[in-house]
Amino acid sequence: MGQNDDMLIIGQVLDGNLAAYASLVDRYKDMVFTLVIKIVRNHEEAEEVAQDTFIKAFQALSNFKQEAKFSTWLFRIAYNTAISRIRRKKIVNAPIDDKLIENYSTDDVRQHMEHLETEEKLKLMNQVLQQLPQDEQMLIELFYHNKQSVEEISVVTGLTESNIKVKLHRIRKKIYSAMQQKMQTSPV
Numbered sequence: 001m002g003q004n005d006d007m008l009i010i011g012q013v014l015d016g017n018l019a020a021y022a023s024l025v026d027r028y029k030d031m032v033f034t035l036v037i038k039i040v041r042n043h044e045e046a047e048e049v050a051q052d053t054f055i056k057a058f059q060a061l062s063n064f065k066q067e068a069k070f071s072t073w074l075f076r077i078a079y080n081t082a083i084s085r086i087r088r089k090k091i092v093n094a095p096i097d098d099k100l101i102e103n104y105s106t107d108d109v110r111q112h113m114e115h116l117e118t119e120e121k122l123k124l125m126n127q128v129l130q131q132l133p134q135d136e137q138m139l140i141e142l143f144y145h146n147k148q149s150v151e152e153i154s155v156v157t158g159l160t161e162s163n164i165k166v167k168l169h170r171i172r173k174k175i176y177s178a179m180q181q182k183m184q185t186s187p188v
Helices: 003-014 018-040 043-059 070-089 098-103 106-114 118-131 134-145 150-157 161-185
Strands: none
Touching: 003 018, 003 070, 018 043, 018 070, 018 134, 043 070, 070 134, 070 150, 118 161, 134 150, 134 161, 150 161
16 A cells, blocks of 8 residues: 555545544554654553544544645654653653764774674664654654655654754764663673
8 A cells, every 4th residue: 555545545534434544544553653652652651642643633634735645744643742742741861971972983883783693783772772862763763664754754843854864863873872882881
């Protein structure tokens, strides 16, 4: 299924076939949940936010202008809903120290990584990703896991495309730096 299929389903829903909306939910529920959990960091809350997202999208479906892909529009709703939930709760996050970024060598990290098994690499990467601030985790999720373009992420987050590119670059540097530090200080 692609964007054209989404548009056909949206047309069916708007023509009164409300049950057709379930196929859109089935198609995007995992991606929405994955995005939302990176922001709210609580499984139960993420489920609630994902449900709220689909309810809001359903209620606003007639306002969908097709200027972006349906998935981008849906991710924007999910992002805003999750951020609103966080702002109400004011969750505090302990990010990776930005000073680490300045003293890393990508070559050193790659060299150390070559000696690790794939499973060890994944474990180390997941440990580092969990230490990133929520907004950075969300950008990584959208770009790498959901394969959203920089332009689509801009629509979802409201950030400029150049800002997103800079943030992704800095996040990658943080990840390399944190991985290097973890490899030097403790076993995976």
